[in-house]
Amino acid sequence: MRRLRLGLVGAGRRAQAHVQSILALDDRFELVAVCDINPAAAQAIGVRTGASAHGDVDDFFRAGRLDAVDIVTPPDAHHVIAKAAADYGVPMLIETPIAPTRQMAELIIEAAARAKVPLEVGENVWRWPAERLARQVLQSGAIGRVLRAYCLYVTGGYHAMNLLRTYLDYAEPRTVSAHVRRYAVEPYDFNGAHHDDETWTAATIDFAGGATAIHECTSSWSSPVRQAVPRFFAAHGTKGTLVSQGGQLEVSVVTDGKLVRHRSETTWVAGNTGRTPQQLRLGPPFDLVYENPFAAVVEHHPDLWRGGEDEVARADELNSLYRAVADGVAPEYGGRNGYRDEELVVAMNESGLAGGAPVTFPLAAITKWEEATHAAFGRAYGVDPLRDVDRARRVLFSVYGARVPAPSQAPVRA
Numbered sequence: 045m046r047r048l049r050l051g052l053v054g055a056g057r058r059a060q061a062h063v064q065s066i067l068a069l070d071d072r073f074e075l076v077a078v079c080d081i082n083p084a085a086a087q088a089i090g091v092r093t094g095a096s097a098h099g100d101v102d103d104f105f106r107a108g109r110l111d112a113v114d115i116v117t118p119p120d121a122h123h124v125i126a127k128a129a130a131d132y133g134v135p136m137l138i139e140t141p142i143a144p145t146r147q148m149a150e151l152i153i154e155a156a157a158r159a160k161v162p163l164e165v166g167e168n169v170w171r172w173p174a175e176r177l178a179r180q181v182l183q184s185g186a187i188g189r190v191l192r193a194y195c196l197y198v199t200g201g202y203h204a205m206n207l208l209r210t211y212l213d214y215a216e217p218r219t220v221s222a223h224v225r226r227y228a229v230e231p232y233d234f235n236g237a238h239h240d241d242e243t244w245t246a247a248t249i250d251f252a253g254g255a256t257a258i259h260e261c262t263s264s265w266s267s268p269v270r271q272a273v274p275r276f277f278a279a280h281g282t283k284g285t286l287v288s289q290g291g292q293l294e295v296s297v298v299t300d301g302k303l304v305r306h307r308s309e310t311t312w313v314a315g316n317t318g319r320t321p322q323q324l325r326l327g328p329p330f331d332l333v334y335e336n337p338f339a340a341v342v343e344h345h346p347d348l349w350r351g352g353e354d355e356v357a358r359a360d361e362l363n364s365l366y367r368a369v370a371d372g373v374a375p376e377y378g379g380r381n382g383y384r385d386e387e388l389v390v391a392m393n394e395s396g397l398a399g400g401a402p403v404t405f406p407l408a409a410i411t412k413w414e415e416a417t418h419a420a421f422g423r424a425y426g427v428d429p430l431r432d433v434d435r436a437r438r439v440l441f442s443v444y445g446a447r448v449p450a451p452s453q454a455p456v457r458a
């Protein structure tokens with residue numbers, strides 16, 4: 045197997061999990077260079093892995109002789125670093141979301157297409173083992189035609205949009221109605237920042253073919269006040285119901301006039317520090333199986349993000365990048381799917397700004413919320429997100445970013 049020379053841009057919190065995955069896939073990747081505008085962060089990973097450390101993106105690309113790059117910077121920086129990667133002709137994997145607005149996402153897609161380099165988006169939710177099995181259940185017709193998909197998720201509207209679109213077989217959205225509210229909440233600190241409010245979003249999305257998606261999330265998922273909120277995914281079909289919770293599925297269907305509930309079963313493989321799902325199975329009458337192709341290389345690390353299932357997803361997305369570069373196959377998700385997820389987030393925010401009024405597709409070339417986000421980007425970083433994209437390479441971007449909540453009024457206080 046050919047080993048690719050991989051570079052990593054962004055050496056913050058999420059990058060620690062990526063490094064774990066890259067090292068686990070050492071038959072496919074050699075991490076040769078790491079870049080962070082904070083040189084100490086790059087050096088820490090460099091010392092751990094032997095990769096060369098860089099504080100400047102251009103130096104990194106010039107020195108690296110890279111076959112591919114993994115972009116794990118804050119979302120506001122994705123299009124900036126991706127444009128640099130395309131300029132240097134380097135295939136890329138970009139963390140989620142692809143970009144905060146459609147215009148920034150389009151810039152990435154166009155730059156990669158011009159440079160003829162593969163572009164993959166690290167959307168992880170549909171790659172979790174339970175969701176791979178859920179997709180098989182839905183495709184098998186076990187619960188009939190899906191009428192409604194539900195996603196009560198703790199964070200990242202784009203993750204929810206990926207999940208809902210997967211449950212609805214990537215149907216085209218027609219209208220989005222969203223209530224977006226800001227509330228003052230018990231203050232808390234997370235990722236080095238102080239927070240004293242939350243943005244809550246509740247949306248219904250109508251799709252071509254008549255299915256509807258229902259979504260709810262809060263921005264304060266990391267607050268102790270919200271940490272106990274479970275995530276809940278479900279599909280209501282014409283013949284039955286699929287519920288996905290805690291990495292397990294329950295499929296309920298009526299058989300001989302009686303409700304029968306079928307639960308998935310997981311077999312685990314033990315690692316040095318924990319366990320990883322090896323196989324998820326839904327028994328008779330469905331007989332569907334998800335085999336984890338990475339069971340031998342990834343382990344459950346309880347200190348890292350979502351543990352086992354997310355490690356499988358990260359290995360999966362890195363493998364998609366690998367296959368795109370080494371074998372010339374199309375990236376499994378690709379820039380356009382990342383764009384589609386974020387487009388729905390834009391539509392939810394636009395509807396939120398309009399007090400919940402439905403927003404219809406196709407969206408306007410640029411929405412009010414996108415204009416406000418670009419203006420906030422300019423205020424936060426002193427550069428225009430689209431016109432100054434090359435100059436922005438030397439900006440220190442923040443993970444909380446320039447995204448504006450919608451509606452943009454002051455939060456509701458008790």
Ligand SMILES: NC(=O)c1ccc[n+]([C@@H]2O[C@H](COP(=O)([O-])OP(=O)(O)OC[C@H]3O[C@@H](n4cnc5c(N)ncnc54)[C@H](O)[C@@H]3O)[C@@H](O)[C@H]2O)c1
Pocket residue numbers: 053054055056057058059079080081082085101116117118119121139140141166167168436437438439440441442443
């Ligand atoms: N898929 C998921 O479940 C998931 C989970 C967490 C984070 N993420 C994504 O991962 C990305 C990184 O998030 P994080 O929590 O690690 O953020 P972070 O702030 O901890 O790390 C970002 C790093 O990027 C660096 N950086 C900023 N501007 C730069 C520039 N111009 N050039 C080079 N480096 C620059 C910062 O110095 C920092 O070290 C974000 O896109 C986030 O949305 C995804």
